[in-house]
Every structure is written in C-alpha cells, then in structure tokens.
Amino acid sequence: MSEQRIKVLVGKPGLDGHDVGAKVIVHALMEAGFEVIYTGLRQTPESIAIKAREANVDVVGVSILSGSHIPLCRRLREELQEKGLYDKLWIVGGNIPEEDRMVLRQLGFSGVFPTGSRTGDIVSFIRENLK
C-alpha cells in the first residue's frame, strides 16, 4: 500500500442525521493523505456497498449514532460479501457500547471506534492494517 494512495469510503447508513463525527473523520483522513469518498446521509447498506465497489476503495467505514449499529452492520456485511468486498478493511464508529464491540468485530468490522475516539488512532489503524 506504500505507493498508492489509500482510498476510503465513509458512509452514513440509516436515518440517523448526526454527521458531525463522520465529517470530522473525512477531514482527518484527507489530511492524512487518503482519498476519501463521503456518501452523505440516508444510505442503505446496499447503496454503501455499491459505492464502495464502484470506487474500488481499500477501506469501508460507516458512522452510526442512532444505536442501530448491529442490524445495519449485519446487513452491510452481507452486501459487502455479496459484492466481493470481503477482503477490504471494514471499520465502524459511533455510539457503540462495550458489549457490542466484540459482536461488530466478529461480523468483520475489525476497527470499532466508539464516540470519543481520537482521529489519529483511526488513521494509524488504517495504515497499520492495510500494510
């Protein structure tokens, strides 16, 4: 991954309109030198997977603050697998209680960043896990 620019999709699935965090992440990733595609609000797991495939991203990230992270990530996993994106790095951020973090990791979202995470940690996580 050294030569090519890392490409990240930041998605907002569901009806949740809290996008301050997602946009902060977009800025942080751009500043880290990544190429970032932001989906905007009200996406479905399907539309996120389609956009990820079309843009051929290395990382699929979703931000969910409504509390619906488990059902949404479960459906997103199906969509990503179906579209052959199982080898990409999947990450999720938002209001995610401790007990749900393992569930999300088991679903394949290896990076789980609850509210209050530092942007630098997310950038390092992506760099380290795409090596």
Next chain:
Amino acid sequence: MTAPPVQQKTKKPRQSSDLKPVINESGIEVKTLYTLEDVIRSGGIDQSPPGEPPFTRGIHSEMYRRRPWTMRQYTGFANAADTNKRFKYLIENGQTGLNVAFDLATQCGYDSDAPEALGEVGRVGMAVDTLRDFEIAFDGIDLDAITVSLTVNGTAAILIAMYLAMAEKRGYDLAKLRGTAQNDILKEFIGRGTWIFPVDSSVKLVADTIEYCAKIAPKYSPVSVCGYHIRESGATPAEEMGYAFCIAKAYTDAALARCLDIDEFAGRLSFNFNIFGNLFEQIAKFRAGRRHWAKIMIDQYKAKDPSSGWMRMIAGGGGFGLTIEQPENNIMRGAYYALVAALSGAQTMALCCYDEAYTIPTPKAQRISLRTMQLLIEEIGLCDTVDPLGGSYYVETLTNQMEDKIVEAMNWVDSVGGIVKAVSDGLIQSKVSEYAYERQKNTESGALRKVGVNCYVERNEEKPDLELHPYDEIGANEQIDSLRKIRAERDNDVVGRCLRALRDDAVAGRNVMPAMVQAVKAYATVGEITDALVGVYGRFVEPTRFS
C-alpha cells in the same frame, strides 16, 4: 443609542506582553481589562429600556420578575401511551411546557411499517403514524395550561396539521391555541439532517405553515429558527446567530410573498440557540442578536408592532459541551449553561442532562436538570432584576463587537448568493464541518482545554459505558399493528380523495395546509402524505463534496 459622555479620562491599563492572547471562538480578542473607553469606542451603550426596541436588555420590561422562563425538557419515546405517561410525570414535577421528541421514521416521513423504519420505530422519540397517536399522547393534558413544542422539521407541516386537528377535535379554540413547532428546515440541511424535499420546496412548505397559522391559529408559533444545531455542527457563536437570522429572513421573505403583512406573523417567529462555550461570549451573543433582529425587523421589514421585533428564544442544550469523561462534571456545566441562559434573557430554557453523552437521560438526570433551573429561580436571585450585566464594560463592549461579527457572518452568506443557495450548494455545511474538525484537532492536542478530557484526566478512570435503550421490538410491532388496524378501519375512499386534493394543491403551487389538515383528519399517515408531496417536489440530493 447615544453613548454617555466620558466623565473622566481613565488611566490606560498596562497590557503585559508576556500574557498569552485570548481570542474567543467568534474571533474577538479579549483584553485583560475593559473600561468605559472600550465601550464608547465599540459603539456605546444602548440606553433603551428593556421592552423597548431594539431590546438589547430584554424583550419585556419586567422580564423574570413578572414571569420566570419556561422550563421545557426534551422528552418523548417509544409510543404515544408511554410518552403520555412521561409527559404527566414531568408536569407533576413542575415542568411548564412540553418539548416532544419524535422517532427518525416520523421525522423523515416514513410510516412505522416502511422498510426504512426498520429498527427505528420509537427509538429516539415517539412514533407518529396518524392523528390517533397525537390523540393518545396528549390525552388528559390541558393544552391551554401547558404549551407544547413539536421538535420536528422535515414533516413539520404534517404534525402541525395533526396538532391543530387534535386540538380542534378536543374543543379548543384555534384562534387562542398556543404552541410551537421547530419547523426550521433550512438548518436541517446544515446539521441534524432530517430533510426530505429539495431546498426551495422545503422553504415553500414553511411559508405554507406560516401563512396558514397566521390565518387559522394566530397565537401558534409555526417556526422556531435554530442556530442551535448549526453551532453543534461546528459554527462559531457569531455564525450561529448570523446564519439563523439569514434563515429567518428567508422564511420572512417567503411569507411576505404570500401578501401577508409583516406584523401578521413576525411576532410568532421564535428562535432556538445554544449555550455552551465562553460564558461572556454567549451572553454578548444573545444581547447583540436580540438588538440586531429588532433592527432587521424594524429597519428592513418596516414592522410596526413592537412584538414583531422580539427575538423570542429557547436557549439551552449545550450537548456539544458535555463529555462522556467524568460525566458528573456535566451537572456543573449544565448549571453554568443555565446561568448563561438566565443572564441572557431567554424565554424558555432546556438543559441537556449529565448522562446524555452516553445514554437517553434517566428520570433522575432529567430531574437534576429541572432542579438546576428551579434553583436559579428560587435560590440564586436570577429573576430579581432585568439584564443584570447591562452596563458592564466588558459585556457591553463584547455585545457591540458580537453584533459586528453577526453582521459579518450574514454578509458572507449574502456574498455567496444567499442562504438558499449556500445551503443547496453545501457551502455552509462545508464551512462549519471544517471548523468542527479544527475544534476536534484542538481538543486532541490540548490547545482547546476540556476538563476531564485533555486536562485533569484521572488515571485509571473508568469511563461510563455508552448505554443504549434496548430496542423495543414488541412496542414497535404494537405500533405497526395499530397502524395497520387504522388503515383497515378508516374510510379509504376519503383518504384517497384527500391525498389527491393535496397533490393537486402542491402541483398548482397553492398552500397545501388546508388539504393536509383534511388528510390527517381522515387518518392519512405521515408516510402517505410525505409520498404524495415527494411525487410533486422530489427529494433533496445532498452535496457531499469537501474542499
């Protein structure tokens, strides 16, 4: 507005150069000391008494001595019956107004059984599908004694129609009915995100509600313009107010285009602002904003009725200021935020609860917020005199400087083609998100101090876990069952006719409110009414470019 004469030349205070400069969020450099000279140089003191334009000191002459602020905590969850119980609990505890939260499906125009609503029914507020839900939620609550504020935007026209229909059915005289709807769609495009229709059609709907209420329910406040969420999204305090005024002017212009007289509706416009941040900057923001809004109404719109120039406001929240780290600190933050609102002459106050950073507030946390406000009224002496900080060299200077900054923010919006264009093109969204990122970086680096987060951090401190109310699947299914029952029992021919009439009015560009009220009375659903309008107006496509 004439400045008092300088009585005597005060000695120039020594400015030590070794002190770090202090620049507030709005970009004003704060001096170590303020004197009369600073006040005069910045434009003097507005000598008009409270209750007289331009209302720098307050919109009423006696303010809280006559009546303390309304306390209106944000509540509403699950279904109408549960919400009704919580309302009654809050009223028994001395709350004087209701502030209703709705679930996201209701806010985005989906019925509880729509695929988009899956997992969202009753999650962040009350689920509303039809008029029946309103009938249940407000059962046994005297709508004359308690004013109800509906926190809804994308579907505000529909819920206003439901509220009016419900009140009318219960025998209230609409000519006297009070209440508020948030109904500020322009800010939804900047923050909060419950938009549905494209920007221009959305503004058209707001104008419909203003026009309809002016004629049918003239005491009802159909719009509460929110700087609040713009601030949460990253705007500075001056921008918060400046953008809110641009938005309020857009609705005003749209309403005037309906041949309404400014004094027919301007007095019913209200505002919703945020209170976290530097205490003096916020107080100056409110004093400056109040003065500037009065000038806009009187000088630009030629309003004659003094109440048209009132910047009536709910000041509260402060969600962005709260932290999940050492959450008990949020109780103190809440108390200072309440103090800001009280010193600023807010008409209504609502506080975020200390546990709100990680969960939906418990009844105990809600009671603490309520008691915080009651303490200010009963024990601390905040209601004794009007605008107690008026005349302070610092506050008066800052008030003048903040007004300049507010004007600057408004001029920027004008320079990029006005608020509708700035929002449609995503210019404001991009600007505030950049500032939000700066704020985040500064918090992470420690340049922006946050107690418990980047200073006074306790070693081995256990952060409370993020708690979510478990999703109530049974409650959601009950809501869906009762929705289906209503669909089966209602007269579907009438519903179909009402929805066609609504669509016809939308196509013809007529005010859709009369047809909407008929539709809700026939128990048409939020989703059906939204779909009828989407068929005419289309849906908003969000700009997602970042600079």
